[in-house]
Amino acid sequence: MKLSELGEFGLINILSKIVEDSRDPQSPQWKNMVAGIGDDAAAWKNKRGLTLATTDCLVENIHFKPGQSSWRDLGWKALAVNLSDIAAMGGKAGYALVTIGLPREAEVESIIDLYEGIIELGNMWGVAIAGGDITSSEKFIISLTVTGNSGKHLLRRSSARPGDIIAVTGNPGMAAAGYKLIEDGIEETETDAPLRQAFLRPSPRLAEGIAICASGSRTAIDISDGLVADLGHICNSSGTGARINTDLIPVHPTARKIFPDQALDMALGGGEDYELLFTAEAQVIEKVKRTTSTRVTVIGEVTTGPAGVVNVIDENGRPYRVEKAGWDHFGK
């Protein structure tokens, strides 16, 4: 079977099962594993708590087009998407390994800029660049692995319970709006700069992830695949359903102004947002709101099912159909 017929998530399911079936119960590594394939980051026990590790790869023409963002921004983003995975587990960031694949005709200055973008964001979170690999490649590849750590608690995808309140940080859809402004070649203004920044230099929600976990929530995901798709991942992993209301979605006012007909769909299905979606009892959500200055908005509720199904309800109480919910790399 071709990969394009199976799709990305079909492949992940098959590979997860192969890995799961191969577990060696005698191996201390397997014994200490807490979260494996299928969460934002892997987690295993160490002497003090949990070690986290995640890896995310950006490939030229798939994840970025040279010229659409600066090399410095691209370096920043390559680290940010990994830090966001650590944030979605409720962890602190640790070390980064940087793998780059480079065409022979690449400009050395571009690669230095790329590294400086990684370092700029890394220094904001105490991340040390510990090593990596450099290889030649026809297309640019930027693949980072980032470690982290946490105490004994984690934010998982699999721990949502019916009745949990669903909340989200920030304004989903900003990155999709920013991407459209850039893709359409629209001249930058002071007003739309935050949208572009959300796409080019996303801020990983590390402090918020720690606050969410410390407040008592045990369920989160980052919404890099899009809010509805990622809520679907939580529902699939938890065996629950979910209901969210379009009139509760905190669409950014500038996105709504520039894209009045698309801003809601961008927020629900746009992807590339690095906000955190999390679930918890109402009083936990209130505690999170008190302990972070970042906007936190309640958007719906976890339901008993059907498992994996996210119901999006419009302001008239009718089902709302989201345009482009989620992203499959192999375009099933």
Add this chain to the structure above:
Amino acid sequence: MKLSELGEFGLINILSKIVEDSRDPQSPQWKNMVAGIGDDAAAWKNKRGLTLATTDCLVENIHFKPGQSSWRDLGWKALAVNLSDIAAMGGKAGYALVTIGLPREAEVESIIDLYEGIIELGNMWGVAIAGGDITSSEKFIISLTVTGNSGKHLLRRSSARPGDIIAVTGNPGMAAAGYKLIEDGIEETETDAPLRQAFLRPSPRLAEGIAICASGSRTAIDISDGLVADLGHICNSSGTGARINTDLIPVHPTARKIFPDQALDMALGGGEDYELLFTAEAQVIEKVKRTTSTRVTVIGEVTTGPAGVVNVIDENGRPYRVEKAGWDHFGK
């Protein structure tokens, strides 16, 4: 400047310096770092000893050609090259993160075979596959990150001292000989199978790395770039020179038989060998020989200098010129 003018090692030097200059002395991560860019793996202190991490990337048409090796062998090798880096630090293997970039028209069966190769070798060393990333890509990409751990001692590139004896495990040049048999399309025989295996399914020298470190050596590298080139890396990092003798090099008898005129150059410059080259006082080398059943051969001595220079001496005491010593990805 174009990358092809600067070369791979010039780029690594520039990036290492940028990273070094950006160290945040307040960050606990930077404080705990023991080995960063420029060794086989990174190492940082944890509560019990040292955490190791390494990453290595195989790209289609650069590191492998589909059809030349099976997908299962390719999976094995992708993990082996990373485990070899852990071995070269004297560590035990821990967890693996697997990133794969796949064309849409890839066969699902191939990807399953690839994973099974990773798992087959992983299970030999207790390595748990903890996660990864799957992305679309025009060419196949297989990038693994592997963690490990060690006690307080490590094998480094920078700790060789003049007067140290230089030794190597196994038979360098087997992989280059095996590669030539495959590349030339020569039909496999029972005799030449070990050469092909050395190229297709290299055995990481994890047990030997631990034995070398436990015996009291503090200096090793794997010879994936080729024996002379990697000895040069040790000399550069340690500020020493080295002298090795061609008549001491343990060329594999089958390689010598099939390639009488090339086998020595394959052993000195061939690359893709995952043997360990290490240095220590004579009595430490003897101890290593007693504690491992793998062949260990003395091939020369560390000298005062010139720094970074490896003198290869033939059986008549004359300088020997190695064909193709080392590999630069950007073909400076």
